[in-house]
Amino acid sequence: MSENKILFNTGSFDGISEEIGKLTSNTEESKLKLTPDNADSGLAKLVLTLVELIRKLVEKQAMRRVDGGSLTDTEIERLGETLMKLELKMEELKKHFNLTDRDLNLNLGPLGDLM
Amino acid sequence: MIYSILSSGERTEKLNSLLVGMKGIAGADINIVFFENISAIVCDINRIKLVADQSNAIAYAGVIETLAHHFTLLPVRFGSVMESDAAIIHMLKKNYNDIQQNLLKVENKYEFGLKIFCEPEKLKAELTAKSDANAKTSTSPATEINNSVYRDWVNKKLKEHRFEELLVTYVDSVISKIKGDLDQLKAINKFKKIVTTSMIIDAVFLLDKERKDLLVETVGELQNQHAGLTFVLTGPWPPYNFVDFTVK
Numbered sequence: 001m002s003e004n005k006i007l008f009n010t011g012s013f014d015g016i017s018e019e020i021g022k023l024t025s026n027t028e029e030s031k032l033k034l035t036p037d038n039a040d041s042g043l044a045k046l047v048l049t050l051v052e053l054i055r056k057l058v059e060k061q062a063m064r065r066v067d068g069g070s071l072t073d074t075e076i077e078r079l080g081e082t083l084m085k086l087e088l089k090m091e092e093l094k095k096h097f098n099l100t101d102r103d104l105n106l107n108l109g110p111l112g113d114l115m
Numbered sequence: 116m117i118y119s120i121l122s123s124g125e126r127t128e129k130l131n132s133l134l135v136g137m138k139g140i141a142g143a144d145i146n147i148v149f150f151e152n153i154s155a156i157v158c159d160i161n162r163i164k165l166v167a168d169q170s171n172a173i174a175y176a177g178v179i180e181t182l183a184h185h186f187t188l189l190p191v192r193f194g195s196v197m198e199s200d201a202a203i204i205h206m207l208k209k210n211y212n213d214i215q216q217n218l219l220k221v222e223n224k225y226e227f228g229l230k231i232f233c234e235p236e237k238l239k240a241e242l243t244a245k246s247d248a249n250a251k252t253s254t255s256p257a258t259e260i261n262n263s264v265y266r267d268w269v270n271k272k273l274k275e276h277r278f279e280e281l282l283v284t285y286v287d288s289v290i291s292k293i294k295g296d297l298d299q300l301k302a303i304n305k306f307k308k309i310v311t312t313s314m315i316i317d318a319v320f321l322l323d324k325e326r327k328d329l330l331v332e333t334v335g336e337l338q339n340q341h342a343g344l345t346f347v348l349t350g351p352w353p354p355y356n357f358v359d360f361t362v363k
Contacts, residue, residue, distance in 0.1 A: 007327070008334045008348035011232065016347055019232060019314060063276035066269060080265030083272070 044097040048090075049104045053115055055090060059083055116140065116160045117195045117203065118178045119353070121188035122218045123147075123154040130154065133185060140165065140174045148200050150207035153214055155191075156182060157203065165194060183353040187222045189214065190353050206362060213360035220303075221358075224321050225351030227330060231289065231316040232345040238315075241343065242281045283308065286315050289341065293318070296333050300326050305356060315344070319356040327351060 009016065033042065062079055065071055071079065094100065106114040118139065123130050130147060134156075137145045143158040156178065165171070172193060179190045197203050207214065286308050293316075297304060302322040310317045322330060331348060338346040 005349045005352075006347065007227070007331050007350060008338070008346060010338055011345040011347065015345075016230070016232075019230075019311070022311065023314075059272065060276065063272055066273055067276065076269055077263060077265050080263075080269040084265055084268045 041097060045099060045103055046106075048093060048097065048099060049106055049114065051093075052090060052104045055086055056115065058086075116158055116165065117191045117197065118145070118156045118158070118175060119182060119188045119190050120153055120155050120207070120214055120218075121182060121186040122152065122222075123149070123186065124152045126186070127154075129185065133182065137178065137181065138174070139178050140171045145178060148203045148207070150204050151211070153207060153211070153218070155203050155207060156188075157200075160196075165196070167194060179353050183225075187218050188353060189217050189221065189358045190355050209363050210360065213363075217358055217360055221321065221354040223324055224354065225324050225327065226354045226356060227320045227322065227327075227348060227350035228352065229293075229316070229318040229320065229334065230314055230347045230349075231318075231341075232313050232347065233315050233343065235312045238282075238285075238343060239278060242285060243278060246277065246281055282315070289316060289344070290318075292340070293337060296337060297330075300329055300333065302326075302330070303357065321354055321357045324351070 006013065006016075035042070062083060066076055066079070094104070104115070108114055116139075121130075127147075127149070134145045134147065139145050139158040140160055141164040143160050145156060145158050148155040148157055175193050179188065182188055197206065290306050290308070294304065297320065300320075300322050302320040304318060304320045307317040309315055320330070327350070334346050334348045338344075
């Protein structure tokens with residue numbers, strides 16, 4: 001973005017450029033690049049991204065229920081154990097396939113990032 | 116490749132003179148495909164040269180930007196390619212009504228972008244402090260009693276969840292304020308919330324060209340009311356985010 005397109009800004013131009021630059025680099029990283037040479041890791045990335053999305057949705061819903069006060073102490077304890085183990089398992093899988101949190105996302109074009 | 120569709124009407128001479136010497140992606144000449152009172156701005160390009168890189172994106176945007184100063188136009192997505200002029204004419208004919216409706220919507224209007232940044236840690240501290248102050252007057256859920264590693268984990272996640280909820284509520288309140296203040300400008304708006312940890316709002320507005328100064332003034336006032344945030348207003352842009360039809 002050129003400086004003459006900025007109509008109002010109380011921050012620094014460099015700061016904005018840096019922030020927008022981060023968005024562009026995220027877009028590049030979050031593209032699914034499947035080629036014959038990386039079919040295994042590409043597929044692992046795709047599957048783990050979807051698993052991570054579902055895990056986060058489940059976790060969010062669980063926290064809503066905990067916050068709502070509709071669960072007993074025993075239920076919260078079991079929920080905590082299950083979700084914590086799921087999180088640890090995901091960490092193991094990410095390590096196994098050499099993936100980071102930033103890799104587990106998909107750029108959906110005009111819709112933005114999946115997560 | 117198609118750059119844009121514009122309302123040329125009777126001003127074909129003006130359009131022709133604008134395009135003389137204008138170069139597009141990979142230095143290609145820019146041409147016009149006419150259909151009734153609308154025109155597609157195109158260039159012949161080899162698909163191999165059509166790489167979505169920075170220089171091509173700038174060349175593509177440059178053509179649209181120049182034309183947008185003189186004509187009402189609909190930018191076409193980068194990389195939209197058709198086989199021949201005949202195919203383009205067929206497309207223009209088939210989508211004529213949708214194109215006309217969209218041209219009418221963006222006539223005499225520009226797009227402006229508003230990005231709002233925060234300092235994530237500072238905002239988190241502020242919102243959490245406010246929330247804690249409120250919590251002292253209400254009953255905390257029983258879940259905050261610690262007695263196991265799993266309960267600790269739930270409490271940690273619960274804190275994060277509550278902060279996310281606080282942030283969404285806060286961002287919604289800022290959006291609502293912006294929408295209220297922009298009502299007087301009759302702007303059409305679109306908002307994206309929490310794009311990154313520091314960009315909490317990414318908005319685009321479509322409004323009359325002559326209301327640009329009023330918009331800048333309004334954003335200045337909004338900035339004064341939200342000292343912890345940084346408002347960045349950009350534009351004017353061609354209406355990239357307000358073309359709303361799918362080619363049949």
